[in-house]
Amino acid sequence: MRKGFVGPIGDDIPSIFPIIAGVMLFLGTVVYATNAIESKNRELDIRRTTLGLAYIATEKGFINPTDFDSRCQNISRPYADRQHIKFAIVVKKFCKAINVNTNVFSAEADASTDGRGFDCTNDQTKLSTMASDPSKVPKDIIILNYPIAVQDPCGDGSITNGLGMLNVVVWRPEK
Amino acid sequence: MVKKRGQAALYDGIMFLLLTGLSTSVVFVFISSYGNAQEQALRNAHFLNYLESVMKAMYYVDASNIAHASDSMPPQEQALYPNLNCRNLGNWGMVSVAELLKKDLADPGSSTSDVKLDGKFGNDALAPGKNAMRCAMKEIMKPFSYSGYKYLVEVVDPACTGPSCTAGAIYTAGEKITNSQIPNNGGALFSCDDVLSHLGESKKLMAVSTPFRILWVDNADANKPTKIRNYLLRICVWPTTE
Structure with missing residues (x-):
């Protein structure tokens, strides 16, 4: 061999x-x-959750602060807690024209003519941080905007309804 | 023989490497398309929810609060919204945009051709429903307009099937409720169906319709003068090709 x-x-x-x-x-x-x-899957999951929250927030075409607070406490916060997410729903008022470059994390008025809006969140600290410092915004944040009618859009005590934007912001809690 | 055995082993190794390479490429192809359908469905759901919010808001936004929508428009916006003057809406107080639109469509006359979206009740009385809708849509659809989408709003009579009403769309006099510059179809009607024909093969058009009931008075009928028109208010959106 x-x-x-x-x-x-x-x-x-x-x-x-x-x-x-x-x-x-x-x-x-x-x-x-x-x-x-x-x-x-994580990205799709958070987008699906954001959309679910948006459906809750945009149930009606008109929003007033009383109803908004009630829905915030009774529906939006429990939903977010079940989904283990952090969220903010910010309603902004526009007196004359809608500003698409608005700060979606703050309910404060953009222009001097606009009325002050209102917000609902389960993490006010983080929301305030994001409103003042854009670099603190998480990378996985999802933001959806919807038009809505708001009372007293100019903040001058008017009883008429005007243009507003409802911003739904969702992010995952930090580990 | 042993030399061939060594060659066979090397050959087996290379074949194994090729097979794993093939399976790896299959995995990469799968990953690249994973979740795309779900993502598209979520995007479409968001679009539809936005359009539904637009329709709902129309019933609450008062016409007087959109009187400044045409202020300080840059030239490119003036081209998209010709002859837009929202200032006269300031006199309409707490009348909502949807109510004004209904007044505009409550033209007396039982024939389909009697009803026009022309800013008037009948032939003379002022009812700037079309203008109110144009001004409101210009503002509310800003996120879509700035993202490269066009929209069109039309009123549809589902019962109208004759030659006088193409695709059931109610005749809109003058400027249409749109930010598109697609030419009118013969200058008379401009409906979502016209847009679909224009888009052709791409056909990426999304539309939301809501029931829109109009009360009108039929003076020719002494027994039951108050009647109802069951229309649809439709908004269609498409990515711009202009």
């Missing part, structure tokens, strides 16, 4: 390299796929 070029095991050594490379490639792909799918 002739001996092999290197030996019975030595002849198989070159084949080990592609086998190890293949195994590592496959395992790496599986790990990457798992992480990517999990990340996508």
Whole structure:
């Protein structure tokens, strides 16, 4: 019997390299796929939750502070607590024209003519921080805007209803 | 023989590497499209909710509070909203935009061609429903307009199927309730169906319709003068191609 070029095991050594490379490639792909799918699921989950909160907030085309506070305590906060999210619903009033570059984290008036809005949140500290410092806004935040009618849009005691924007902001609590 | 055994082992190793490479590419293709359908569904749900909020708000926003919508419009906005003057709405106090629109559509006359969205009740009395709707939509649809979407609002009579009412859309005199510059279809009607025809194969048009009941007085009927028109108020939105 002739001996092999290197030996019975030595002849198989070159084949080990592609086998190890293949195994590592496959395992790496599986790990990457798992992480990517999990990340996508988290993003879809928070968007779905935000939409659910938006449906609650935009049930009617008109909003007044009394109803807003009642819904905030009885519906919005319990919903957010069940979903384990942090949220803010900020209603802004616009007297003359809607400002699309508005600060969605603050209920304060944009222009001197606008009336002051109102908000509902389960994390007032974080909301105030985001309102004053844009760099503190979490990367996974979701913001949805909807038009709504508000009473006294100019803050001058009028009983007429004017234009407003309802901003639904959702983010995950920090671990 | 042993040399061939070594070659066979190397060949097996390379084949294994190729197979894992193939399965890896399949996994990557799967990941790249994972969740896209759900994302699109969520986006569409948000759009629809926004359009429904627009319709709901129309019933509450008072016309007097949109009197400044046409103030200080830059030239590009003036091109999108020709002859828009919202100042005269300041006289309408606590009348909502939807109420003004209903007054505009409550034209007397039993024929479909008697009803026009022209800012008048009948032929003479002022009822700027169309103008109120134009001004309100200009403001409320700003997030969509600035994101590259166009919209059109029309009133549809579902019972109208004759040649005088293309796709059931009520005739809108003059400027339409839109921010689009797509040419009118023959200059007479401009409906969501016209937009769909114009968009052709892309057909990315989203529409929301709500019931819109109009009370009108039929002076020709002595027995039951007050009647109801069951219309639909429809808003359609599409990504701009202009």
